[in-house]
Amino acid sequence: MEKLEHIGIAVKNLEEANQLFARLLGKPHYKIEEVASEGVKTSFFEIGGVKIELLEASTPDSPIARFIEKRGEGIHHLAFEVKDIAKRIAEYAENGFTPLNPQPKAGADNKKICFLHPKTTGGVLIELCEENQ
Numbered sequence: 001m002e003k004l005e006h007i008g009i010a011v012k013n014l015e016e017a018n019q020l021f022a023r024l025l026g027k028p029h030y031k032i033e034e035v036a037s038e039g040v041k042t043s044f045f046e047i048g049g050v051k052i053e054l055l056e057a058s059t060p061d062s063p064i065a066r067f068i069e070k071r072g073e074g075i076h077h078l079a080f081e082v083k084d085i086a087k088r089i090a091e092y093a094e095n096g097f098t099p100l101n102p103q104p105k106a107g108a109d110n111k112k113i114c115f116l117h118p119k120t121t122g123g124v125l126i127e128l129c130e131e132n133q
């Protein structure tokens, strides 16, 4: 892994959370992006080179809706930047981790992404991400 790229936080109401995090971080979000394939609407803040990704469910059966139902709002995942993500996914699978998708898929913020199942990562949902070239 190259670095912590962002921290994903599940929220019920993106507009309210945007205001809260703007007050908390002292700067506004710099973009909003919907990822229809994942059932999420996201917004991004940047602070000291690390991003905060707020995630609101855009459909009732979105993984974010299910997460909030079970665990409430809060930290949803940690995302680490990797190089050559397809190869990394195969390596993690070989090393006892459980990628949720065998091939990279499209994420927010111009990224290819893959999640590792939290059962295999100490209870923390981990996202691998790589910027599209």
Ligand code: ZN
Pocket (backbone or CB within 6 Å): 006, 007, 008, 053, 077, 079, 127
């Ligand atoms: Zn993310």
